[in-house]
Amino acid sequence: MKKLITIIGLLMILLVGCSPTSSQETEEKNAEEKKEETETTSENESASDEETQTSDSENGEQEDQDSSEKDKEETKEESRVKNLRPSTGMLKVFQQTGGYTLKEKIIATNGQYVQRLLILGDMKTMQVLKWDSSEIKRIYEQSNPSNEDENILDTFKPIDNTEILLSESKTGKGDQSDWQIIEENVETKTPFQTFKDTIVVQRTFMEGENETIHTMYYAPEFGMVKEIYNVTGDNGYKVETQLESVETN
Numbered sequence: 633m634k635k636l637i638t639i640i641g642l643l644m645i646l647l648v649g650c651s652p653t654s655s656q657e658t659e660e661k662n663a664e665e666k667k668e669e670t671e672t673t674s675e676n677e678s679a680s681d682e683e684t685q686t687s688d689s690e691n692g693e694q695e696d697q698d699s700s701e702k703d704k705e706e707t708k709e710e711s712r713v714k715n716l717r718p719s720t721g722m723l724k725v726f727q728q729t730g731g732y733t734l735k736e737k738i739i740a741t742n743g744q745y746v747q748r749l750l751i752l753g754d755m756k757t758m759q760v761l762k763w764d765s766s767e768i769k770r771i772y773e774q775s776n777p778s779n780e781d782e783n784i785l786d787t788f789k790p791i792d793n794t795e796i797l798l799s800e801s802k803t804g805k806g807d808q809s810d811w812q813i814i815e816e817n818v819e820t821k822t823p824f825q826t827f828k829d830t831i832v833v834q835r836t837f838m839e840g841e842n843e844t845i846h847t848m849y850y851a852p853e854f855g856m857v858k859e860i861y862n863v864t865g866d867n868g869y870k871v872e873t874q875l876e877s878v879e880t881n
Contacts, residue, residue, distance in 0.1 A: 713800060714765045716831065717746055718855040721881030726859075727823065729871045736856070740783040746855075749780050756780060760788055767799040768850075798833050798850060806834025806847070820849045822858055822875040827851035842868055854878070 718724070720741045726734040735751040744764060750757045758780065760772035771790040796802070797811055804812035815832040827849075834847045842865035849858035859873040 711765050713767060713798065713831075714763065715852045716768070716798075716850045716855055717741065717763050718748075718853065719880065722854075723879040723881075724854070724856075724875055725877045725879075726873045727876045728873045734873055739781060740785050742785055745785050747783065747785055749777075758784075760785065760790075761797070766801070768797045769799075770795045770797060797848070798831065806845070807836045809835055809837045811835045811848075814847075818849070820851065820858055824857070824875040824877060827854070827857055830857070839863055841865065 718738050718741075720738055722738045724736045726736070728734055732752065735749075737749045737751070738746065739749055739758075740747040744762060746761045746763045748759050748761065750759065756776050758772075758774045758777040759770055762769040762771050771794045772784075772788045773791060798813065799811070800813070802810060802812050804814065806812050806814040811833045812835065813831060814834045815830075817828075818830040818832050820827045820830040820832075829852055831850045832847065833850070834845065836843060836845050838844070842863050845860075845862045845864070847860040847862075848856055851857045854875070857875040859871075861871040861873075863869050
C-alpha cells in the first residue's frame with residue numbers, strides 16, 4: 633500500500649512538474665509559429681508593396697513616354713507649316729510652260745517673316761510673307777524695288793490687301809476663291825527632284841467668263857515647288873511652273 637501511494641505521489645509530482653514545462657513549450661511553439669506567420673505576412677506585404685511600386689513606376693514611365701510622344705506629335709503638327717519655309721540665300725529656278733523662266737530668291741528670313749524676290753523676265757517683285765506655324769500670308773509687295781538685295785524685314789509696312797496663301801484652318805475641295813488645303817503628304821515630281829510630304833492648296837475663281845483653277849505645291853524646307861494655273865473654257869489655257877534647280881549661298 634505504501635508502495636502504491638509512493639508511486640501515485642511520484643506520478644502526481646511528475647505531472648505537476650511536467651505540466652508547466654509542456655505548457656511553456658506549447659506557448660513557445662505557438663509564439664514561434666505566430667512569429668513566422670507575422671514574418672511571412674510582412675514579407676508578402678513587402679513584396680506586394682514592391683510590386684505595386686514597380687507597377688506604379690512602370691505605369692508612370694509609360695504615361696510619361698506616351699505624353700512625350702503626344703507632345704512630339706503635337707509639336708510636329710504645330711510646326712508643319714513653318715517647316716515649309718525656304719532658307720535665306722536660296723535661289724530657286726522654275727521652268728514654265730512656253731519656255732519661260734521664273735526665279736525666286738530668298739532675301740531674308742526671321743522668326744516670323746520671309747522676304748523673297750520674284751523675277752520673271754524684266755519684271756521683279758519684292759514680297760514679304762508672314763510665315764508662322766499655322767499660315768503663310770502675303771503682307772507686303774513692291775514692284776521693281778530699287779535695292780533688290782536689301783533686308784526690309786525691320787522696316788517694311790504691311791499693305792492693306794493682304795492675301796492668305798496657305799492656312800491650316802482652311803481645308804476643302806479648292807472650289808472657293810480663297811486658298812484651301814486640298815491634299816497633304818503628297819508625293820510631287822519636279823525636274824529638280826521628287827518631294828514627299830507636300831501640301832497642296834487650291835483656289836477657284838472667275839477670270840472674265842472663264843473659270844480659273846490655281847494650284848500650288850509646298851514642300852518642306854523649299855516652300856513652293858510647283859504651280860498650275862488652269863483657265864478653263866473655249867479660250868482656256870494651262871501654265872505649269874516646276875522647280876528645275878536650286879542654289880544656296
